[in-house]
Amino acid sequence: AQSVAQPEDQVNVAEGNPLTVKCTYSVSGNPYLFWYVQYPNRGLQFLLKYITGDNLVKGSYGFEAEFNKSQTSFHLKKPSALVSDSALYFCAVRAQRNYNTDKLIFGTGTRLQVFP
Amino acid sequence: AAGVIQSPRHLIKEKRETATLKCYPIPRHDTVYWYQQGPGQDPQFLISFYEKMQSDKGSIPDRFSAQQFSDYHSELNMSSLELGDSALYFCASSSGLVTDTQYFGPGTRLTVL
Numbered sequence: 508a509q510s511v512a513q514p515e516d517q518v519n520v521a522e523g524n525p526l527t528v529k530c531t532y533s534v535s536g537n538p539y540l541f542w543y544v545q546y547p548n549r550g551l552q553f554l555l556k557y558i559t560g561d562n563l564v565k566g567s568y569g570f571e572a573e574f575n576k577s578q579t580s581f582h583l584k585k586p587s588a589l590v591s592d593s594a595l596y597f598c599a600v601r602a603q604r605n606y607n608t609d610k611l612i613f614g615t616g617t618r619l620q621v622f623p
Numbered sequence: 624a625a626g627v628i629q630s631p632r633h634l635i636k637e638k639r640e641t642a643t644l645k646c647y648p649i650p651r652h653d654t655v656y657w658y659q660q661g662p663g664q665d666p667q668f669l670i671s672f673y674e675k676m677q678s679d680k681g682s683i684p685d686r687f688s689a690q691q692f693s694d695y696h697s698e699l700n701m702s703s704l705e706l707g708d709s710a711l712y713f714c715a716s717s718s719g720l721v722t723d724t725q726y727f728g729p730g731t732r733l734t735v736l
Contacts, residue, residue, distance in 0.1 A: 539722065541724070541725075543727070548732075549729060549730075550627075550713060550727045550728055550729040550730050551666070551713065551715075551727040552727070553724050553725075553726060553727075556724055558722045597665060597666070609654075609671070609678070609679065610656060610668040610671060610679055610681060611656075611658075611666075611668065611715075611725060612668070613665040613666050613667075614665060615664075615665050616665055
């Protein structure tokens with residue numbers, strides 16, 4: 508069965524410092540991996556995805572993620588954090604596609620707090 | 624760019640009442656997904672539709688039903704509401720391609736009193 512793990516409930520980082528939000532996955536077959544961000548009382552906003560190709564994926568708002576097949580990880584990164592990046596971040600994997608199975612399976616989320 | 628529209632944004636119901644949530648996907652998207660997010664929880668898949676047919680079903684109670692209409696909008700009908708149904712309900716849409724992104728609406732916050 509497909510699953511995603513986000514080992515950190517919260518990540519704290521000072522503004523201007525690099526940030527990393529960790530995600531590991533377990534799938535059968537090739538993984539389709541996604542990062543979403545959720546601000547308070549808001550919907551989920553798509554940041555980036557890995558389908559195939561380059562292991563380093565660039566997304567919105569300066570975020571990027573590195574796919575590592577040997578470590579089954581897809582960590583979210585940003586070189587310089589902003590206070591406005593403070594939000595809840597979800598890693599998700601798309602269940603292996605067949606005719607009936609394409610839902611997203613989410614991790615438990617990591618709350619990112621960026622301090623001025 | 625057009626986004627997923629959900630209505631209403633907030634809904635307050637009493638126990639045992641019925642609620643209907645609506646979702647209007649991004650134009651030309653033919654696949655709709657419903658997710659439920661309880662307080663402090665990650666979103667959980669409920670049900671999905673592709674070209675107006677149910678394509679997958681998750682942990683959706685029998686009290687809930689959903690459908691996708693000819694214009695691709697979808698409705699989630701919830702009956703005999705329970706306190707535990709209080710949650711944020713998201714709709715997402717995609718083009719249905721295997722590599723496509725699911726884009727989420729702002730959600731409907733349902734409170735059952």
